[in-house]
Amino acid sequence: YQLNNALTVLDTIDELKKKYDISEEAVYAGLKNASWPGRFQVLLKDPYVLLDGAHNPNGVRELAKCLEDYFPGMKFTFMCGVMADKDYGSMLSTAAPFANGFITVTPTSHRALESSALGKYIEERFHLPAEDAGSVPEGLKRVLEIRNQGENVCIFGSLYEVGDVFRYLKSLR
Secondary structure, eight states: OHHHHHHHHHHHHHHHTTTSOOOHHHHHHHHHHOOOTTSSEEEETTTTEEEOOOOSHHHHHHHHHHHHHHSTTOOEEEEEOOBTTSOHHHHHHHHGGGEEEEEEEOOSSTTBOOHHHHHHHHHHHHOOOEEEEESHHHHHHHHHHHHHTTOOEEEESOHHHHHHHHHHHHHTO
């Protein structure tokens, strides 16, 4: 879906060129160097660990399209943490068809839904297994165990969670 974002940028640049001198080289360099960590980012391959900051229904729909396009027919274990004030029901409804199960975590935010409550919601509404890992670091430890068993994993649900993932990975270096 970043291709659509890039097209929007190019349309905007076309309009800006009417008023400002913007070289084609600058446009190409900008697109070549553009990076948005945590947006359908591959952290590990074979099996995959994906990270996406999808944190609302539209974002999860875009994530689902990417899963369909790049991993047709594949199922994932999702590690998910959400904010209590988000429409996580719609988000999970979109993700559930791609799920083997969930690992629930509580992102670092006072707005976060407790991982135990999220897990209970998933099990009751979607009849999928949901393992409560508590914190993001504990969830990531579980993700690596699941990956080592040959399962693909996708992490989504909150930008806070993405930040927690990056902080944890940096602490391992």
